[in-house]
Amino acid sequence: MSAEAAARYLIGQRAPDAILGDRLPEELRPHSLQDAIAIQMATMAVLGPIGGWKVGAANVTAEPSASPLALSGIRQSPGTVHARTRIAECEIGFRFAKALPPRDAPYTEVEVIDAIGSCQATIEAVDPRFTNHGGLDPLTILADCGMHGGLVVGEPIAEWRPEMFRLLKVVSTVN
Numbered sequence: 001m002s003a004e005a006a007a008r009y010l011i012g013q014r015a016p017d018a019i020l021g022d023r024l025p026e027e028l029r030p031h032s033l034q035d036a037i038a039i040q041m042a043t044m045a046v047l048g049p050i051g052g053w054k055v056g057a058a059n060v061t062a063e064p065s066a067s068p069l070a071l072s073g074i075r076q077s078p079g080t081v082h083a084r085t086r087i088a089e090c091e092i093g094f095r096f097a098k099a100l101p102p103r104d105a106p107y108t109e110v111e112v113i114d115a116i117g118s119c120q121a122t123i124e125a126v127d128p129r130f131t132n133h134g135g136l137d138p139l140t141i142l143a144d145c146g147m148h149g150g151l152v153v154g155e156p157i158a159e160w161r162p163e164m165f166r167l168l169k170v171v172s173t174v175n
Helices: 003-012 033-047 109-115 138-143
Strands: 050-056 065-070 074-076 087-096 116-126 148-153
Touching: 003 033, 033 065, 033 138, 065 138, 065 148, 109 116
Parallel strands: 074 148
Antiparallel strands: 050 065, 087 116, 116 148
16 A cells, blocks of 8 residues: 555545545555555645644544644635535634643643633535545545545634533534
8 A cells, every 4th residue: 555646546536526436446545544644644745734633533432533634725714615515514623822742641631621722613524535435444534634625713712611512502504
């Protein structure tokens, strides 16, 4: 598996006139987490620089995954993102005021919260590079940067606490 070849394929699938296939060709598919990350980084080497990260988990017990987001695909609200699909995710984004460099001991929840400078509403356009995106394996989705298409970021809120999100309600209206 060549990370650069897989990245070139996925970048080509981002073109508005690309003819999408059902899946990543077998010879380009990642077979490990390291393969998927290598494809992400090869993609960012072309699309970059990295402007943020998409981090999430399928449920509360699942291990989180992360995908880099190209700065070129991030817009401030009001913003427009072009995507082939009409899949949008209402999310909360965080901007860090302090770095959390790698270390042997995991960071505590308090340390992470203290490092965050602001939160903001975000809307992510999901734009898979495949027609059969519902049947993709997790490593292909990760290699495809989480099927990210673009991100619109709202105004930052500096005075926030995690408790705010327990009762948060979101209304998404599509015209």
